[in-house]
Amino acid sequence: MTGAAHDDFGFDHVPETDQSFENALAKARAGERLTVDDGVELITTGTDREGIDAARKELVLEAADRRRAEMVGDDVTFVANLNNNVTTACNTGCLFCNFKNTAHLFESDSDADHGGFTKTPAESRDIVADAVEMGIYEVTSVSGLHPALVLDEEHREILESSDNPAAEVNYKPPEAYDTDPASYAEQLSAMSVDGAHVHSMTPEEASHAKRGTDWTYEEVYRRLADAGLDSAPGTAAEILVPEVREVICPGKIGTDEWVAGMEGAMKAGLDVTATIMYGHVETEKHRVLHLDVIRDLQDRYGGITEFVPLSFIHQNTPLYDRGLVTGGASDDEDELLVAVSRLYLDNVEHIQSSWVKFGNAKALKLLNCGADDLMGTILSEEITKRAGGGFGEFRSFDDYVDMITAIGRRPVERSTDYRTRRPIDPDDGPHGPMLGPRADGTPLLDGRRDPATADD
Numbered sequence: 001m002t003g004a005a006h007d008d009f010g011f012d013h014v015p016e017t018d019q020s021f022e023n024a025l026a027k028a029r030a031g032e033r034l035t036v037d038d039g040v041e042l043i044t045t046g047t048d049r050e051g052i053d054a055a056r057k058e059l060v061l062e063a064a065d066r067r068r069a070e071m072v073g074d075d076v077t078f079v080a081n082l083n084n085n086v087t088t089a090c091n092t093g094c095l096f097c098n099f100k101n102t103a104h105l106f107e108s109d110s111d112a113d114h115g116g117f118t119k120t121p122a123e124s125r126d127i128v129a130d131a132v133e134m135g136i137y138e139v140t141s142v143s144g145l146h147p148a149l150v151l152d153e154e155h156r157e158i159l160e161s162s163d164n165p166a167a168e169v170n171y172k173p174p175e176a177y178d179t180d181p182a183s184y185a186e187q188l189s190a191m192s193v194d195g196a197h198v199h200s201m202t203p204e205e206a207s208h209a210k211r212g213t214d215w216t217y218e219e220v221y222r223r224l225a226d227a228g229l230d231s232a233p234g235t236a237a238e239i240l241v242p243e244v245r246e247v248i249c250p251g252k253i254g255t256d257e258w259v260a261g262m263e264g265a266m267k268a269g270l271d272v273t274a275t276i277m278y279g280h281v282e283t284e285k286h287r288v289l290h291l292d293v294i295r296d297l298q299d300r301y302g303g304i305t306e307f308v309p310l311s312f313i314h315q316n317t318p319l320y321d322r323g324l325v326t327g328g329a330s331d332d333e334d335e336l337l338v339a340v341s342r343l344y345l346d347n348v349e350h351i352q353s354s355w356v357k358f359g360n361a362k363a364l365k366l367l368n369c370g371a372d373d374l375m376g377t378i379l380s381e382e383i384t385k386r387a388g389g390g391f392g393e394f395r396s397f398d399d400y401v402d403m404i405t406a407i408g409r410r411p412v413e414r415s416t417d418y419r420t421r422r423p424i425d426p427d428d429g430p431h432g433p434m435l436g437p438r439a440d441g442t443p444l445l446d447g448r449r450d451p452a453t454a455d456d
């Protein structure tokens with residue numbers, strides 16, 4: 001359990017099972033498909049005891065580490081990428097998020113100093129072009145749901161012909177704002193510099209790109225793919241159980257809609273990732289129910305390239321300010337979440353360990369608890385930083401090689417879809433990217449270290 005008094009929320013889903021820890025562990029070791037009850041036993045280290053049992057935890061971590069080695073071997077992958085968030089303007093009001101700024105503050109007649117930003121497509125293109133020149137393979141772009149953002153001009157016409165667009169569909173024309181973000185199509189096309197892989201449009205953003213129309217998610221993602229989208233991030237997942245979403249993100253799309261969005265992306269031929277954002281008000285049962293939604297989706301479509309555990313960063317968030325939580329997940333909880341993700345998601349190959357959320361030391365530890373991927377260089381970070389995280393905004397290739405070889409594993413540069421992989425010889429430095437459209441092995445950051453990372 002995390003820093004929340006679960007009783008306060010009156011949740012229906014509590015960690016009680018008809019299974020024993022020993023049975024669940026035996027099934028996990030044998031590679032049998034786990035039930036929700038099995039998952040709950042493993043993630044709690046047994047519902048027959050209060051708190052986490054240290055010896056049992058080690059057994060779960062060991063089983064997950066072994067499963068990781070069998071499924072994907074000992075390589076640790078990472079991608080040369082850039083985060084380019086287009087705008088922080090958002091009215092959705094998620095209580096775990098401090099990335100957003102209320103959209104009316106961006107209007108031309110507001111003189112409030114909101115501290116956020118909106119980029120034009122030309123600005124996005126320049127930022128991405130610089131990073132592509134440095135050698136990145138992928139640009140990841142996730143943003144607030146700016147009321148002026150539309151899928152394309154046809155979408156804008158539909159929204160502008162609505163009688164009361166602001167109230168009905170969260171649309172305001174670009175003229176109302178200081179900066180015009182243009183359309184998703186224009187932003188995606190601007191970021192497709194020299195064929196860089198564009199990883200963007202979460203199901204929440206796709207829902208925004210579809211508002212006020214009768215388009216299906218598949219059609220929305222097809223249009224976005226035509227504009228330059230290559231794969232979609234499965235964020236906005238948070239915890240895919242309605243009673244948790246009601247507390248932490250009542251303004252967001254529901255569980256079924258999130259699944260429909262992901263299905264639409266996969267039907268449109270795109271790869272997707274899947275995430276969990278945990279360590280706030282949810283119980284261990286909710287975590288496992290979430291894994292069950294992801295495993296079921298992957299059984300049906302098979303397009304999920306990786307699962308990304310995002311540990312809640314609490315410091316500057318409404319959930320913490322309002323006393324709904326007193327902190328985030330403990331180290332034990334992070335380790336067990338990663339391990340049980342590996343054991344439960346028998347159909348997802350890659351589990352990501354995020355240095356942004358965990359810091360270097362814990363991110364490396366998690367590579368021995370079931371994870372096999374260490375994310376990307378990202379070069380810029382806003383979501384965690386604004387929430388109060390302190391693990392910096394980038395990692396260089398030399399950082400990656402040092403970290404991964406320090407735990408006795410082999411560093412491998414990957415493409416977003418993991419199909420292209422380049423093992424790196426640690427002795428042949430300095431190291432730089434080779435897979436991006438303009439990459440030639442020159443160090444991305446010529447030996448720079450992120451000041452925020454010192455010795456975490």
Ligand SMILES: C[S@@+](CC[C@H](N)C(=O)[O-])C[C@H]1O[C@@H](n2cnc3c(N)ncnc32)[C@H](O)[C@@H]1O
Binds near residue numbers: 096275
């Ligand atoms: C900030 S949103 C941007 C994209 C889009 N607005 C959406 O909600 O999908 C992307 C994701 O960041 C994650 N996130 C936001 N605040 C966080 C926090 N305080 N700690 C950990 N993850 C967070 C959530 O999982 C969220 O879905």
Ligand SMILES: Nc1c(NC[C@H](O)[C@H](O)[C@H](O)CO)[nH]c(=O)[nH]c1=O
Binds near residue numbers: 273310
């Ligand atoms: N886990 C975090 C990520 N993960 C996404 C990766 O950087 C990459 O885009 C993906 O693996 C597809 O190749 N990104 C963040 O900015 N912060 C994280 O915590």
Ligand SMILES: N[C@@H](Cc1ccc(O)cc1)C(=O)O
Binds near residue numbers: 142235274275310
């Ligand atoms: N946006 C997420 C990270 C993320 C991005 C892309 C992904 O495919 C997965 C996760 C965060 O920083 O919290």
Ligand code: SF4
Binds near residue numbers: 094
């Ligand atoms: S998580 Fe996304 S949708 Fe929710 S408030 Fe933050 S930016 Fe907006």
